[in-house]
Amino acid sequence: xxxxxxxxxKGDLERxxxxxxxxxxxxxxxxxxxxxxxxxxxxxxxxxDTAESVVLGLGVRVIKDxxxxxxxxxxxxxxxxxxxxxxxxxxxxxxxxxRASLLSDVIRGREQESLKAFxxxxxxxxxxGLVREANEAARRFDRTVDKVKVSLSDFYQTVLIANSEGxxxxxxxxxxxxxxLVLAAKGDRREAGFSGGGGRVGLEGLAGAMxxxxxxxxxxxxxxxxxxxxxxxxGEMPVVLAGGHSGVLIHEAVGHLLEADFVRKKxxxxxxxxxxxxxxxxxxxxxxxxxxxxxxxxRVDDEGTVPAKTPLVEKGVLTGLLQDRxxxxxxxxxxxxxxxxxxxxxxxxxxxxxxxxxxxxxDPEEIIRSVKKGxxxxxxxxxxxxxxxxxxxxxxxxxxIENGRLTSRVKQATLIGSNLxxxxxxxxxxxDLAFSLQTGTCSKEGQDVPVTDGxxxxxxxxxxxxxxxxx
Amino acid sequence: MGPELSLGDLRLTAxxxxxxxxxxxxxxxEVHVTEGTEFTVDVRLGRIENxxxxxxxxxxxxxxxxxxxxxxxxxxxxxDVLDGLVRRAVDxxxxxxxxxxxxxxxxLEEPPDSDALGIFDPDLSSVEPRTKIETALLTERLAxxxxxxxxxxxxxxxxxxxxxxxxNSKGFLRDFHLTHCSLSVGLQAGExxxxxxxxWFSSGVRWTELAPxxxxxxxxVERTVRLLRPKKIKTQxxxxxxxxxxxxxxLEFLFSCVSGTAVYQKASFLAGRRGERxxxxxxxxxxxxxxxxxxxxxxxxxxxxxCRRTTVIDKGVLKNFLCDAYSARKxxxxxxxxxxxxxxxxNNFHLRPGSRNAADIIASTDRGLLVVxxxxxxxxxxxxxxxxGAFGLWVEKGEIAFPVSEITISGNLGRILADIQDVGCDLxxxxxxxxxxxxVGEMTVAGT
Numbered sequence: 036x037x038x039x040x041x042x043x044x045k046g047d048l049e050r051x052x053x054x055x056x057x058x059x060x061x062x063x064x065x066x067x068x069x070x071x072x073x074x075x076x077x078x079x080x081x082x083x084d085t086a087e088s089v090v091l092g093l094g095v096r097v098i099k100d101x102x103x104x105x106x107x108x109x110x111x112x113x114x115x116x117x118x119x120x121x122x123x124x125x126x127x128x129x130x131x132x133x134r135a136s137l138l139s140d141v142i143r144g145r146e147q148e149s150l151k152a153f154x155x156x157x158x159x160x161x162x163x164g165l166v167r168e169a170n171e172a173a174r175r176f177d178r179t180v181d182k183v184k185v186s187l188s189d190f191y192q193t194v195l196i197a198n199s200e201g202x203x204x205x206x207x208x209x210x211x212x213x214x215x216l217v218l219a220a221k222g223d224r225r226e227a228g229f230s231g232g233g234g235r236v237g238l239e240g241l242a243g244a245m246x247x248x249x250x251x252x253x254x255x256x257x258x259x260x261x262x263x264x265x266x267x268x269x270g271e272m273p274v275v276l277a278g279g280h281s282g283v284l285i286h287e288a289v290g291h292l293l294e295a296d297f298v299r300k301k302x303x304x305x306x307x308x309x310x311x312x313x314x315x316x317x318x319x320x321x322x323x324x325x326x327x328x329x330x331x332x333x334r335v336d337d338e339g340t341v342p343a344k345t346p347l348v349e350k351g352v353l354t355g356l357l358q359d360r361x362x363x364x365x366x367x368x369x370x371x372x373x374x375x376x377x378x379x380x381x382x383x384x385x386x387x388x389x390x391x392x393x394x395x396x397x398d399p400e401e402i403i404r405s406v407k408k409g410x411x412x413x414x415x416x417x418x419x420x421x422x423x424x425x426x427x428x429x430x431x432x433x434x435x436i437e438n439g440r441l442t443s444r445v446k447q448a449t450l451i452g453s454n455l456x457x458x459x460x461x462x463x464x465x466x467d468l469a470f471s472l473q474t475g476t477c478s479k480e481g482q483d484v485p486v487t488d489g490x491x492x493x494x495x496x497x498x499x500x501x502x503x504x505x506x
Numbered sequence: 507m508g509p510e511l512s513l514g515d516l517r518l519t520a521x522x523x524x525x526x527x528x529x530x531x532x533x534x535x536e537v538h539v540t541e542g543t544e545f546t547v548d549v550r551l552g553r554i555e556n557x558x559x560x561x562x563x564x565x566x567x568x569x570x571x572x573x574x575x576x577x578x579x580x581x582x583x584x585x586d587v588l589d590g591l592v593r594r595a596v597d598x599x600x601x602x603x604x605x606x607x608x609x610x611x612x613x614l615e616e617p618p619d620s621d622a623l624g625i626f627d628p629d630l631s632s633v634e635p636r637t638k639i640e641t642a643l644l645t646e647r648l649a650x651x652x653x654x655x656x657x658x659x660x661x662x663x664x665x666x667x668x669x670x671x672x673x674n675s676k677g678f679l680r681d682f683h684l685t686h687c688s689l690s691v692g693l694q695a696g697e698x699x700x701x702x703x704x705x706w707f708s709s710g711v712r713w714t715e716l717a718p719x720x721x722x723x724x725x726x727v728e729r730t731v732r733l734l735r736p737k738k739i740k741t742q743x744x745x746x747x748x749x750x751x752x753x754x755x756x757l758e759f760l761f762s763c764v765s766g767t768a769v770y771q772k773a774s775f776l777a778g779r780r781g782e783r784x785x786x787x788x789x790x791x792x793x794x795x796x797x798x799x800x801x802x803x804x805x806x807x808x809x810x811x812x813c814r815r816t817t818v819i820d821k822g823v824l825k826n827f828l829c830d831a832y833s834a835r836k837x838x839x840x841x842x843x844x845x846x847x848x849x850x851x852x853n854n855f856h857l858r859p860g861s862r863n864a865a866d867i868i869a870s871t872d873r874g875l876l877v878v879x880x881x882x883x884x885x886x887x888x889x890x891x892x893x894x895g896a897f898g899l900w901v902e903k904g905e906i907a908f909p910v911s912e913i914t915i916s917g918n919l920g921r922i923l924a925d926i927q928d929v930g931c932d933l934x935x936x937x938x939x940x941x942x943x944x945x946v947g948e949m950t951v952a953g954t
Contacts, residue, residue, distance in 0.1 A: 078771075080603075081602075081603030081604070081605055082601065082602045082603040083575065083602065083603065083605060083608075084575050084576065084577055084602060085576050085577070085598045085599075085601065085602055086576070086577035086578060086579070087577070087578045087579075087591065087594060087595065087598070088578065088579040088580065089578075089579070089580040089581070089582055089587060089591065090580075090581045090582075091581060091582040092562075092581055100553075101553070102553060102554040102555065102556075102557070103554075103555065103556045103557070104556075104557045104558075105556060105557065105558040105559075105560070106558070106559055106560050107558075107560040107562065108560065108561065108562070109562055109563060109564075109581040109582060109583075119560065122559040122560060125557070125559070125635075126554065126557045159598060159601055160601065163601060181772070182771060182772060182773075184771075218771075218772065218773065218888065220772075225772065225888045225889065226888065226889075227773070227886075227888050267893075269741050269914075269916070269950065269952035270741045270952060270953075270954070271953075271954045300550065300657070300659075301657055301698075302657055302659060302694060302703075304698060304699065304701065306698065307698060380560065380562065382556060382558075416883050416884070417882070417883040418882055418883070419881045419882045419883070419895075420881075421703055421881065422659070422694070422701070422703060423694070423700075423701040423702060423703055424701075425881065425895075425897075425911065425912070426881070426882075426895075427881045427882030427884070427894070427895025427914070428882060428883075429882055429883040429884040429893065429894075447884065447886060447889075447891050447893050448893060449882060449884045449893040449894055449895055449914040449916070449952075451881070451882075451895040451912050451913070451914050452912065453912070455699070499912050499913070499914070499952065499953065499954065500914075500952065501893050501894075501895070501913070501914020501915070501916055501950075501952035
């Protein structure tokens with residue numbers, strides 16, 4: 036129990052919270068974080084480097100009239116804690132705040148079996164073996180494979196959250212990631228492929244479709260296939276998104292604008308659309324932080340809230356938002372457990388965890404057959420959205436669809452559109468829900484957090500494709 | 507953890523840790539310490555949203571043995587934690603592969619005097635929090651006075667001061683101080699279902715270099731409202747003009763292609779082309795780590811190599827790649843003082859300006875697209891291919907006619923460098939990685 040509380044007692048935490056409220060703040064919160072990170076990097080067939088990092092710190096947040104004061108420190112002595120609390124307290128202009136409530140018993144969220152087997156305790160030599168396994172599998176795949184980079188990284192984060200309403204919560208979060216980048220070369224042509232896997236799992240998670248060899252072969256295949264790929268077409272056309280990786284489109288085009296801070300500020304195009312139709316009747320979207328072992332999952336969020344699977348869009352109607360405490364209070368809506376932060380130097384923001392479009396009724400084959408001429412988008416390198424709903428995302432590899440059949444491979448295209456428009460144009464949603472690689476990271480206001488996204492095969496009846504044609 | 511440490515204490519900590527690493531069996535060791543203070547205020551609709559005031563420290567360590575390497579870092583500077591970190595790093599280093607190119611830089615030349623570089627504002631610490639908050643509030647208020655602005659992302663003012671200390675087993679022990687200030691405001695115009703948005707900012711080393719709130723607000727308003735009521739255009743090939751901020755992202759992409767890391771990994775279309783013509787004669791690209799008072803200026807890089815001025819492309823001819831010690835050895839070159847702690851980073855990387863102003867370049871364009879904003883990724887250094895979402899202004903008979911949205915621009919950086927027809931004089935080095943307005947002969951713009 037003592038170890039859970041970063042060597043402090045409940046009395047120490049209550050004193051720090053009261054210090055945070057001493058200038059008239061209404062709400063105070065302490066966020067303690069301890070994180071270790073170990074990584075291995077292989078390149079040119081040799082283990083280039085190993086690294087270890089240690090992070091220990093405290094962030095103090097004080098809220099007064101919806102205004103946030105924030106201080107942080109890596110000095111966890113009584114003086115260091117007081118200094119951070121004092122910085123945060125200064126957002127309140129003065130006067131007398133409430134006293135902090137006595138802290139409750141510790142909230143831990145739901146227990147998950149696999150979270151007991153942590154990779155950070157495994158011997159380095161074992162991890163190096165996995166990295167070499169990936170390297171060799173990629174090298175063996177094809178003689179055009181020219182360069183292979185493999186990295187294995189594992190985090191282990193412990194957080195403690197205490198607030199002036201008496202909440203006390205802890206979470207332990209492992210996070211493992213094996214990534215493999217392959218360059219293939221043929222004549223003058225060079226192409227890259229990437230794949231990866233992991234999640235909130237121990238080393239046993241790197242098995243089956245996520246074994247080091249399977250990941251390496253997946254990356255090598257993309258690079259080698261791209262050597263034969265044509266330039267992508269440009270213009271407006273039907274686009275079929277392959278299941279799994281295409282979840283990034285939902286993340287960018289829809290998820291961000293359902294983060295409640297953009298809604299309360301009325302900068303999101305969705306701010307006035309709760310309860311209204313925003314997409315075709317085929318579209319149902321959830322964000323679920325409770326999916327076992329996924330990269331975006333957690334047992335309590337970074338404000339101590341136990342999260343739940345959250346419906347966002349149901350049969351085309353906007354029904355939910357991603358909430359943190361501040362936005363939920365200002366909007367008068369229930370908490371959903373989506374208050375997340377990059378680390379102790381950052382205040383929480385409403386964020387996605389594992390967002391996905393739910394499975395629909397169409398056979399994926401039937402969806403492809405319905406397109407006369409269009410693009411089948413398979414792999415992506417990322418995307419971006421504006422609050423206005425304008426988004427882009429980058430397709431790294433795909434196929435042409437001609438007369439209902441997948442034909443030539445194509446490379447590098449950009450999809451651009453506005454989110455209300457494409458949600459309405461999602462006319463066929465497949466029955467084959469799948470999730471992206473367990474390697475995703477989402478950035479917002481300079482804060483990076485691990486995420487996963489997913490979707491079934493689906494058709495957008497018309498979208499602007501900016502190809503690589505004619506460059 | 508632990509009590510307040512003075513600069514002298516931190517220098518001692520760094521030097522002592524180097525010694526401990528050698529005592530534990532390392533052949534070479536390097537310790538990097540940064541200490542900083544941050545003040546940030548975000549205001550929105552006339553009220554404070556966030557007020558952040560904090561200090562932090564971190565320490566990074568590299569050890570080498572038999573040309574093998576290991577890294578470690580910590581935000582906890584207590585002695586027992588650091589001792590454990592050193593011990594484990596020296597244990598780990600034996601498990602790495604031997605790499606003939608690894609190790610500290612060979613010989614360290616004397617770096618320039620950091621005081622003469624003008625990268626620290628001694629007066630910044632005396633600017634009151636109240637003044638900073640009021641500056642942000644005023645900037646947003648002035649922007650919201652324009653009735654075409656319908657919502658605000660808020661205004662932010664941030665100041666940072668930091669100290670960097672570097673020690674290594676070749677007897678290097680030096681430090682320098684840095685400051686940075688920035689002011690920005692983000693706006694929306696139009697109604698909910700057809701909103702447009704943009705922002706403007708000012709930044710610099712010194713508090714007095716920040717542009718006045720009136721100017722930042724006015725530029726943000728102009729940039730936002732010019733995007734209202736956009737049209738779609740047909741897919742076509744035409745001349746494309748880039749505003750300075752857009753030239754900056756092209757340069758960011760170019761940087762990733764001339765970085766020694768990408769070059770030795772053959773992950774750049776410019777690998778192996780040193781000495782060759784890669785652009786036309788209007789293209790001169792420099793990386794200058796010694797420009798006085800600029801945000802990318804430093805006396806020495808993260809490995810202690812003095813920063814310098816490097817000509818990357820000279821009138822179209824590729825002269826140099828930018829390297830840290832490792833990538834330099836891999837390529838048979840010398841470090842250019844661009845180590846950034848994890849690899850290779852830019853100092854003040856910029857395209858040399860021409861003589862024409864932006865208005866003249868637009869006026870001399872019969873038909874074209876002025877790119878003002880991009881969205882998304884879509885850059886491939888291996889091939890130089892670009893495919894990216896964009897917002898632009900349609901140029902017709904030398905004048906800006908209307909805004910354009912939902913387009914993507916595609917092309918190839920190699921072909922762009924060979925096809926630059928005009929370079930403006932409007933370079934703002936305070937932006938760090940920067941370029942002036944440019945005009946490219948022809949690119950593909952995909953629309954409907």
